[in-house]
Amino acid sequence: MNAMSAMKKTKQQLHESGFKLTPQREATLLVLLENEKEHLSAEEIFFLVKKKSPEIGLATVYRTLEILTELKIIDKVSFNDGLARYDLRKEGAKHFHHHLLCLNCGTIEEVEEDLLVEVEQVVEERYHFLVKDHRLTFHGICQECAEKEKRNKTV
Amino acid sequence: MNAMSAMKKTKQQLHESGFKLTPQREATLLVLLENEKEHLSAEEIFFLVKKKSPEIGLATVYRTLEILTELKIIDKVSFNDGLARYDLRKEGAKHFHHHLLCLNCGTIEEVEEDLLVEVEQVVEERYHFLVKDHRLTFHGICQECAEKEKRNKTV
């Protein structure tokens, strides 16, 4: 675990861009680090931060998330549920990881490995498009739901 | 061009699900067909429909878009600009087409061919996830912007 080192690194990134590391920003970042597998919305982050630092305002959380997105420390994603969610970018990850969204239970799984290396090459060559990043989400049925379904049919 | 046949087919789909093809729904669908390369927001669709049928209300457009999404005639997409956009599903397309979003000029190009056939197989095998559909958007620089950039450097 290196929440410490991640925090330190972020602090530096903030300073490099002329931002200050305020307690509010630190608290927000900590929540993001502690929940890196989740895909929290601004409001969810706000409530989690509020638990430890009750004086924080929702607007500050929004403003912090905006800065962190700008610095590419987090990514803003949207899974068609109409609100923005925030996802910590993995240390040194060149590309955004992929998501598996279960249409049945709504769970979001993460796929760390980059499955698009070849596809991106095709896009660059065939469509003359210089790929910088991507957003890929598969919609489908997760293993757990598929098994549940199977069991129900057997019964 | 077969806006006629597309309309006819949709009419049937609506009827099969117990909906009527009202003039408002027809006008909305027509705008979608006429702008199938665009990625219009609800409001943009509303204004285009209003040109021809000034009596239509925004709420009706939203309600129509909801029905069309439900019937999988259109797809609701979001490109991180915070509002929903709607995209006509291609005739008989099993999978949602891909998008190329230019980070410079904001243009969205479409990629009709399915580049994910093999990747989906990997996901199914390696992650035990039954893929039903996907959302894939590449972020990068389009050909036009890349050339403009090059020209500026030469000058």
Place this chain on the structure above:
DNA sequence: GTAATTGCAAATTCTTTGCACGGTC
């Protein structure tokens, strides 16, 4: 010291809902 940052409340933006009215089979 001072420019950046904050919390709060008000404002905006996008979308949904309630409801009386109109159209259709």
Place this chain on the structure above:
DNA sequence: GACCGTGCAAAGAATTTGCAATTAC
């Protein structure tokens, strides 16, 4: 005549903004 669909206006949800007070460096 029951029912679906509509327009309008009001409500709602998510996010942004203005501003005076506060804080980090």
